[in-house]
Amino acid sequence: MQNKTITQLAQGLRAKEFSSVELTQYFLNRIEKYTDLNAYITVTANQALQAAQRADVRIASGNAELLTGIPMAHKDIFCTQAVKTTCGSKMLDNFIAPYNATVVKKLNATGAVNLGKLNMDEFAMGSSNETSFYGAVKNPWNKNAVAGGSSGGSAAAVAAQLAVCVTGTDTGGSIRQPAAFCGVSGIKPTYGRVSRFGMIAYASSLDQGGSMARSAQDCAILLQSMAGFDVKDSTSVDTPVPDYCADLDKSLAGVKIGLPKEFFTADVNADMAKALDEAIEEYKKLGAEIKEISMPNLKYAIPAYYVIASAECSSNLSRYDGVRFGYRCENPADLNDLYTRSRGEAFGKEVKRRILMGTYALSAGYYDAYYLKAQQVRRLISDDFKQAFSEVDVIFSPVTPTPAFNIGEKLANPVEMYLADIYTIAINLAGLPAMSIPAGFIGGLPVGLQLIGNYFDETRLLNVAHAYQQVTNWHTQSPNLDN
Ligand code: GLN
Numbered sequence: 001m002q003n004k005t006i007t008q009l010a011q012g013l014r015a016k017e018f019s020s021v022e023l024t025q026y027f028l029n030r031i032e033k034y035t036d037l038n039a040y041i042t043v044t045a046n047q048a049l050q051a052a053q054r055a056d057v058r059i060a061s062g063n064a065e066l067l068t069g070i071p072m073a074h075k076d077i078f079c080t081q082a083v084k085t086t087c088g089s090k091m092l093d094n095f096i097a098p099y100n101a102t103v104v105k106k107l108n109a110t111g112a113v114n115l116g117k118l119n120m121d122e123f124a125m126g127s128s129n130e131t132s133f134y135g136a137v138k139n140p141w142n143k144n145a146v147a148g149g150s151s152g153g154s155a156a157a158v159a160a161q162l163a164v165c166v167t168g169t170d171t172g173g174s175i176r177q178p179a180a181f182c183g184v185s186g187i188k189p190t191y192g193r194v195s196r197f198g199m200i201a202y203a204s205s206l207d208q209g210g211s212m213a214r215s216a217q218d219c220a221i222l223l224q225s226m227a228g229f230d231v232k233d234s235t236s237v238d239t240p241v242p243d244y245c246a247d248l249d250k251s252l253a254g255v256k257i258g259l260p261k262e263f264f265t266a267d268v269n270a271d272m273a274k275a276l277d278e279a280i281e282e283y284k285k286l287g288a289e290i291k292e293i294s295m296p297n298l299k300y301a302i303p304a305y306y307v308i309a310s311a312e313c314s315s316n317l318s319r320y321d322g323v324r325f326g327y328r329c330e331n332p333a334d335l336n337d338l339y340t341r342s343r344g345e346a347f348g349k350e351v352k353r354r355i356l357m358g359t360y361a362l363s364a365g366y367y368d369a370y371y372l373k374a375q376q377v378r379r380l381i382s383d384d385f386k387q388a389f390s391e392v393d394v395i396f397s398p399v400t401p402t403p404a405f406n407i408g409e410k411l412a413n414p415v416e417m418y419l420a421d422i423y424t425i426a427i428n429l430a431g432l433p434a435m436s437i438p439a440g441f442i443g444g445l446p447v448g449l450q451l452i453g454n455y456f457d458e459t460r461l462l463n464v465a466h467a468y469q470q471v472t473n474w475h476t477q478s479p480n481l482d483n
Helices: 006-014 020-033 045-061 102-110 152-159 176-182 216-226 270-285 298-319 335-346 349-362 367-389 414-419 425-430 458-471
Strands: 040-043 071-075 113-118 142-146 165-170 185-188 208-213 256-260 289-293 394-398 434-442 445-453
Touching: 006 020, 006 045, 006 216, 020 040, 020 045, 020 071, 020 113, 040 152, 045 113, 071 102, 071 152, 102 113, 102 216, 113 152, 152 165, 152 176, 152 208, 165 176, 165 185, 165 216, 176 185, 176 434, 176 445, 185 216, 185 458, 208 216, 216 434, 216 458, 256 270, 270 289, 270 394, 270 434, 270 445, 270 458, 298 349, 298 367, 298 414, 298 425, 349 367, 367 394, 367 425, 394 458, 434 458, 445 458
Parallel strands: 071 113, 071 165, 256 289, 256 394
Antiparallel strands: 040 113, 165 208, 185 208, 185 434, 394 445, 434 445
16 A cells, blocks of 8 residues: 555545545554654654545545545645644754644645645754754665655655655755655755745755655645745745646657756766666657756855855844743743843754854854855855756756765765765755655665756756656655564
8 A cells, every 4th residue: 555656545535445534544553553753753643644534534535635545744844733843853842833834824725635734844944854853864775874864754644655755955965865765756946836824944044844755746746735825925936836647657758858067077986876877878769858957056066055054044043032932941041041041052063153153154244254145155056056047947856966875974074975965955945846756775765856847847857857757667666574
């Protein structure tokens, strides 16, 4: 049952092969069996079974949607009414959201069943899920390895089949990198395509919600119900949402795929380069034209990103002051003590590091040298992409320099951790859509390939990803969880 796609499960539900209650119970049992992966922070079993009952009634009445009755789960960054929403932090360990994020509301309206809330790096800051207050997520393919981050719980839940599909968010790679590490598919849409209302803010000009699942097609189905204009998010874009499944089977004949030469250097692990070369060959066979392109400013993406993201987070996280919501220290002596101890006791090391870096970059005297400079670099990077998309339709690249590293391996060296984001970060600076899909294995660990599209061209991205999944079976492999 857990191997089936959304469409197959929807058919099974309609044909009464199984009910949504049975399907939901089946996934709840798996979640309980594999708690050692630490993919979930909160499991909402009772609410899920009630939602499944309602879904069964709706299916019987004949007005169900594809997602009605399908067990899914949310990254714990999306506010869920009456359910704990922690954002992976001690700061919000006691926070029960009073309302639903727009994404949650939209998915509830489809009748999808929410199984619970997925583990993540604290406030989405991290690349390994090790900054979570609730502990690291284990990679289902090798429990000594990280699941990636920040949407590590999301990726692991899909890989271990503890949910059919899930939501994630991506500020600098947090959907694509864990998807690659866990061998699942994930799409970060164009900035502004999915509402950020009720999605806890990390770096507002970069954060974007998206979908993760076993296949590009399932990502398309989930994204369809998440996307769209929202008056409650002033940066959401008011353009119609196309049918993301309409072009899935379109031929790739004549589609131009660009390879940025700056991404295919000796820095890419040799086995990774081989897997990517094989994928490029598949694309040639599918009729795509491969073209080398150059994007000279990509190399500045990491420093620019870590200045901008830290600056924005230092401002966004100032709201956690121990007064309005979240953690409050015991017996504060005065207001200052309340602020400093509440923040000092409840934020983790990485979050504090970012707040310090961001506050520094924004302070008078350093603003021009760091923040302004980073924004200028950001423009140059966007211009590189603009130039590239005048030559090609889609850009192909690695997602990560290596497969998943071991838990603990990079914790002592934050800069090394940041450098691992080299292939994903520029896309957020430019606000473009991008996908990660499975492209092979190295030493038993999955590797992904990245496809980057032009603004609002998610339909083509999904088409190019789906075409590859029709001729390969990397995405249908499952880890052995019982060893
Ligand atoms: N690893 C990056 C960071 O730590 C990206 C995280 C994300 O996309 N949320 O900021």
